[in-house]
Amino acid sequence: MLGEREYDPVRHLSNALFPFDQKERVMVMVMDYTGYFDESENTFDKTRPDLPRVYTIAGCVGLDSQWIKFQKKWKAVLHRDVLPRWREVYGDKPIFFHMTDFDNPHSKIYGDWPAKKKVTFLSQLHGLMATYSLRRFVTCTNLADYEELSDEEQYALGDPHLFGAVNCFKRIREWADSQKLHDGLLYVFEKSGSIYEKELRKAIGRMTDEQKEAYRITKVAFVDKREMSPLQAADILAFETRKEMCRQLAPTNTRKTRQSIRNMYVPSIDEWTFVDRKHFREILARPSIKPHLDDPDFKAEVMKAKQKESRRSAKRK
Numbered sequence: 001m002l003g004e005r006e007y008d009p010v011r012h013l014s015n016a017l018f019p020f021d022q023k024e025r026v027m028v029m030v031m032d033y034t035g036y037f038d039e040s041e042n043t044f045d046k047t048r049p050d051l052p053r054v055y056t057i058a059g060c061v062g063l064d065s066q067w068i069k070f071q072k073k074w075k076a077v078l079h080r081d082v083l084p085r086w087r088e089v090y091g092d093k094p095i096f097f098h099m100t101d102f103d104n105p106h107s108k109i110y111g112d113w114p115a116k117k118k119v120t121f122l123s124q125l126h127g128l129m130a131t132y133s134l135r136r137f138v139t140c141t142n143l144a145d146y147e148e149l150s151d152e153e154q155y156a157l158g159d160p161h162l163f164g165a166v167n168c169f170k171r172i173r174e175w176a177d178s179q180k181l182h183d184g185l186l187y188v189f190e191k192s193g194s195i196y197e198k199e200l201r202k203a204i205g206r207m208t209d210e211q212k213e214a215y216r217i218t219k220v221a222f223v224d225k226r227e228m229s230p231l232q233a234a235d236i237l238a239f240e241t242r243k244e245m246c247r248q249l250a251p252t253n254t255r256k257t258r259q260s261i262r263n264m265y266v267p268s269i270d271e272w273t274f275v276d277r278k279h280f281r282e283i284l285a286r287p288s289i290k291p292h293l294d295d296p297d298f299k300a301e302v303m304k305a306k307q308k309e310s311r312r313s314a315k316r317k
Helices: 009-017 064-081 083-090 099-103 115-131 143-147 151-157 160-178 195-206 209-214 229-249 259-264 277-284 296-316
Strands: 026-030 054-063 135-142 185-190 217-223 270-275
Touching: 009 064, 054 064, 054 143, 054 160, 054 229, 064 083, 064 115, 064 229, 099 229, 115 229, 115 259, 135 143, 135 160, 135 229, 143 160, 143 277, 151 277, 151 296, 160 185, 160 195, 160 270, 185 229, 195 217, 209 217, 229 259, 229 270
Parallel strands: 026 185, 135 270, 185 217
Antiparallel strands: 026 054, 054 135
16 A cells, blocks of 8 residues: 555554553663574483583664665565575565574575585674664573573572673663663564573563662563564674684584674674683572572472472473
8 A cells, every 4th residue: 555654563562562652662672582492402312421411592772764764675685686486485474594403514595505605694693683773692502501500509500501691781771871771672583482481571570669779670572582583683692702702612623703793893892701610609609689598488489389390391201
C-alpha cells in the first residue's frame, strides 16, 4: 500500500516496550547461547577431556535509531549474497545469519563459497556491527576453573550463563557511568526456554529497584534470534571470542589468532572479559560475598537448591 512503512522488528520491539514519546532509546542485544550451546559453550568430550571448555555471553549496545538502520543494511547484505542459495535450500523460510553454519565447511549455504568471498562477506557484517554499536561487551568463562569452585561458591556466583550476563551488566554500568548516561536500557536476550533462561529471568526479577537502576535495566525481553538481526551480530561476537579463549587455553595450541576476530576487534568500542580461577577468587573475596559462604543459613539454601535441581534432572531423564 502506498505510504505503508516496511515492518521492522527492532522498531516494533522498541515501541512496544518503551514509552511512545521517548525519542531516543538505548538498546542492548546480549547472546544467549543456551539454545545454541555449540555457539556459546564447548561441551565436554569424553574422547578429548583435555579440550578447553568456555561459556560466553556477548552483547552490543546502541541507540534504537541505529539498530533500525543496522537491521535494514544487514538484511540487504543477506538478500544480495545469501538469499538465492537460501531459497534453494530452505524455500520461503525467513533468512537469517548463523555464525556456526557460516564457519561449517559442510554448510548447505556457505560450504562451497571460495575463501575470498567468505572473507569479503564477513568483513561487511563486521563493518555494520562496528558502525552501529556504541559499545560491545563480552564475558568468557573458563568452565574448568568454574567447576573447581565449591557448591557454595558456584551458587553465590550463579550458573555460568547468569554469571556472564551479570558481569556484562556490571561492565555496562561502568561504561554508562563514565559516559554520564543515566537513561535506562532495554536488554534483549535470545529466547530459548532453557533452565539458564529461567534462572536469568528469576535473578532479574529478584533485583531491587536500586540494582536495576544501577545496571540501567528498564526492560528485559527474550526474543527469537532469527527475527532480530542485532542478536545475529551478537552471535558473531560470542562465537569469535569463545573461539579465541579456547585457543589461548589449549595447552598444545600452535595456531595464531583467527583473522576474523582480528578484523572484528575495534579497541574503541570493545570490552571483552576473560574470567578464570584468579578472577573468581578476587570476586569471592569481596566483603559482599565472602562472609556468606560459611553462613549455615546460606549453606542450607545451597543444599535446598541442589536437591531441587536433582529432582528436575530426574524428571528430565
